[in-house]
Amino acid sequence: ELRKALGDALPGEVRAGGRRSAVVTGELRSGRRAPVLAGTLSARLRQKQRNHRVESLLTRKVEPASAMAWLLGALPYPTAELDYAWRLLLKNHPHDSICGCSIDVVHREMETRFDKVEQVGKGLLERAEAALDRRLRAGGTEFVVVNCGPVRRGGLVEAVAPDADHLTVRAAAPGDATSASQAARWTAGEGAGDLGVPCQEVAAGGEDTVFDLELSPLQLRGLLPLLPGREILGMVVDQVRLSRPEPGRARIELVLGDREVGDLDMTALKEEVRALISDPAVQRVRVLGRRSRERRVIFLAEDVPGLGWRRYRVEAAPGGRSEGSARPDGPDRAAAAVTQGPQGPGLENDVFRVVVRPDGTLDVTDKRSGLTYPGLHRLTDGGDRGDLYTYCPPPEDHIVSRPLRRVKVRVVETGPVRATLEVTALYRLPVGLSADRRRRLRDRRHVVEMEVVTLVSLVAGEALVRLRTVFDNRARDHRLQAVFPVPRPFDSHYALSHFSVVQRPAVEPVGDGGAWAELPSGTWPHRGFFGAGGLTVFAPGLPEYAVVGRGEGLALTLVRSVGWLSRDDLENRPGHAGPGVATPEGQCPGRHELEYALSVHRGDWREAGAVDLLGRLEPPLLCLSRAGPSQTGNGGPGGAHGDGGDPEVRPVGPDGTLRAAGGLLELRVLEAERPDAVVVTAVKKSFEGPGDGETCRLVVRLVNLSPTCATVLFEAGAGACLGPPERLDLAERPARGEGAEPSWELRLDPWELVTVGLPLAPAGGPDGLPPRLKGYTG
Known part of the structure; x- marks a missing residue:
């Protein structure tokens, strides 16, 4: 008998059956009775990568940043724009679309939708960042790191630095005004305390001359009305320097950049220029425009409050020492550094030591345990005679797993x-399959060379080896994987799934295989990480992995190239799975850029802290940087064109000074198997609002990725106008029943997904804005 029951009615229906019910665990994923079509996990992988990036943009940056700006009274929440973006993105999610198994024209249309969603998302994020910047920044060279999640955290941050020979980052002390700061530990030998922030320059733009004009005062006076704002030739005026280098001549130097740096009063500037050229002694004026020497630095932000901020400053380092200089007592043990060994350069931080072998594979040593995992990240390429639905190797396959010659290793960044x-390897691959599709072509006329460049990085204090691989795919009908062997075979492996972590067998029992609708492919899905045998691989946006052999290792699929929507001549799947249409764009030709990481450790994903490490790869942090003060006259800071800011809306402390750090809402895990097992998946404004009679709420969705219960505590920031959270259903309506009462403390069952809403109290400001939070002027 088959009965239909949903939600709360399900337990009662089970009891009413009068029989002892069997308990089935696992994923219920098998090709014994119906095809699984697991090959769709790796079909058109670039679109799956892009979908992940766009989803992450909306959920991890745009929605929470917009909610913060809304809570601060800086910006109406963009409900209509986000609704448009999500509806457009969902049009790319039908199973034949996001799975990559449709005709080529459908996937071209998907790219157009991705473009539109990305454009909307970036525009909304820029708007939210500008609103937060107006509320939170202090001006000058200060900038603010914003945490878009309610869990206190840190992470790698990139910021724009001023034009100076030597730089340092200073962090304001907790609870102090922004004037209270301590020097970065990498630049100041004395006075560096626990709040020191390692800083490293990663890029410096050139100083290309854009224009160089020789004008008379009359000509220049006629040009001034044509400059209504800061934009010139598609760039932005960031700095202006006026000078008189010699008698009878004046010089106006404009520094141009891609974004506004500081505040610049163009009206007052024009008045200064008019005063300069009104002097009868000035006969000629040289107007020079050059691109700014924009410098970007990275540093590790620490302890940024939930839905909050911490202030930093980039400035010239004292004593002419660079940001990468060692301290007087030697380099910090937690620093990331390049080492030299018998086989060439390697990497080291306080967690891992990485050695690059001549064949490009990596030996990673866990300094905590002393264990070494040799030969990681071996690129392996094999044939594929399958289709967009199913991977099928040719009977006479040829596996390429070694480069043509010794790899080239180049030092790109030295820390700290x-x-x-940078590891560059050259591979020679068969260009495709034979006419009967039973073997890979191997003669000299039918091979292509493929250069693969991999950037291998260690970050200070981080238990991750970060990898970024780039290649130009010129071969057809093949699958390229990154293989990660483990020291000892494993019986099972784990993977992050939808709101859970699943355990899977290393080998699927098949029997004679005759009764299967589709034989197991050996590949599995994941939603961010997978692992076994003390190794975890993190690959958000690359959803397919495989077990090597009978548990000797794991393999991440980097690209799978096939040219048919469906074929009916596959050994592992009888008959067609769809129309027998050629899909040449399914070969995925062209440039591929992939980012992933690995970690070695004792135990499984819990001991590895895999959930926290995944968050470090894509931290929900924004950097509101306006580093580099505007300059006038002799090039000094300040003056009429300095960074005036908006002091009437800045966050302040009890004494009226600018606060070094603060937050709107923080989530703390009180009881759990691991504190990082509770993961926040959404922060946004509720669907309803005061306009339709509903309470305006801040919505937080979280999941307990643990087989044990967890208790979390919500803490609203000082003066935040938020009431205690109440449980909501997925439609964001108040839940009913036991445990539905509002409470600052929330208990989560194992693997439970919960949506809560924190009502604004009091509700409703003008134009959809909440009332100004207490502790904020304006």
Whole structure:
């Protein structure tokens, strides 16, 4: 008998059956009775990567940043724009679309939708960042790191630095005004305390001359009305320097950048220029425009409050020492650094030591346990005669797993925040399959060379080896994987799934295989990480992995190239799975850029802290940087064109000074198997609002990725106008029943997904804005 029951009615229906019910665990994923079509996990992987990036943009940055700006009274929440973006993105999610198994024209249309969603998302994020910047920044060279999640955290941050020969980052002390700061430990030998922030320059733009004009005062006076704002030739005026280098001549130097740096009063500037050229002694004026020497630095932000901020400052380092200089007592043990060994350069931080072998594979030593995992990240390429639905190797396959010659290793970054090596390997691959599709072509006329460049990085204090691989795919009908062997075979492996972590067998029992609708492919899905045998691989946006052999290792799929929507001549799946249509774009030709990481450790994903490490790869942090003060006259800071800011809306402390750090809402895990097992998946404004009679709420969705119960505590920031959270259903309506009463403390069952809403109290400001939070002027 088959009965239909949903939700709360399900237990009663089970009891009413009068029989002892069997308990089935696992994923119920098998090709014994119906095809699984697991090959769709790796079909058109670039679109799956892009979908992940766009989803992450909306959920991890745009929605929470917009909610913060809304809570601060800085910006109406963009409900209509986000609704448009989500509806457009969902049009890319039908199973034949996001799975990559449709005709080529459908997937071209998907790219257009991705473009639109990304454009909307970036525009909304820029708007939210600008609103937060107006509320939170202190001006000058100060900038603010914003945490878009309610869990206190830190992470790797990139910021724009001023034009100076030597730089340092200073962090304001907790609870102090922004004037109270301590020097970065990498630049100040004395006075560096626990709040020191390692800082490293990663890029410096050139100083290309954009224009160089020789004008008379009359010509220049006629040009001034044509400059209504800061934009010139598609760039932005960031700095202006006026000078008179010699008698009868004046010089106006404009520094141009891609974004506004500081505040610049163009009206007052024009008045200064008019006063300069009104002097009868000035006969000629040289107007020079050059691109700014924009410098970008990375540093590790620490302890940023939930839905909050921490202030930093980039400035010239004292004593002419660079940000990468060692301290007087030697380099910090937690720093990331390049090492030299018998086989060439390697990497090291306080957790891992990485050595690059001549064949490009990596030996990673866990300094905590002393264990070494040799030969990691071996690129392996094999044939694929399957289709977009199913992977099927040719009977006479040819596996390419070694480069043509010794790899080239180049030092890219030396630390102390991040150390990076560039590993370049050249592979010779069969260009495709034979006419009967039973073997890979191997003669000299039918091979292509493929250069693979991998950036291998260690970040200070981080238990991750970060990898970024780039290649130009010129071969057809093949699958490229990154293989990670483990020292001892494993019986099972784990993977992050939808709101759970699943355990899977290393080998699927098949029997004679005759009764299967589709034979097991050996590949599995994941939603961020997978692992076994003391190794975890993190690959958000690359959803397919495989077990090597009978548990000797794991393999991440980097690209799978096939040219048919469906075929009916596959050994592991009888008959068609769809129309027998050629899909040449399914070969995925062209440039591929992939980012992933690995970690070695004792135990499983819990001991590895895999959930926390995944968050470090994509931290929900924004950097509101306006580093580099505007300059006038002799090039000094300040003056009429300095960074005036908006002091009437800045966050302040009890004594009226600018606060060094603060937050709107923080989530603390009180009881759990691991504190990082509770993961926040959404922070946004509720669907309803005061306009339709409903309470305006801040919505937080979280999941307990643990087989044990967890208790979390919500803490609203000082003066935040938020009431205690109440449970909501997935439609964001108040839940009913036991445990539905509002409470600052929330208990989560194992693997439970919960949505809560924190009502604004009092509700409703003008134009959809909440009332100004207490502790904020304006």
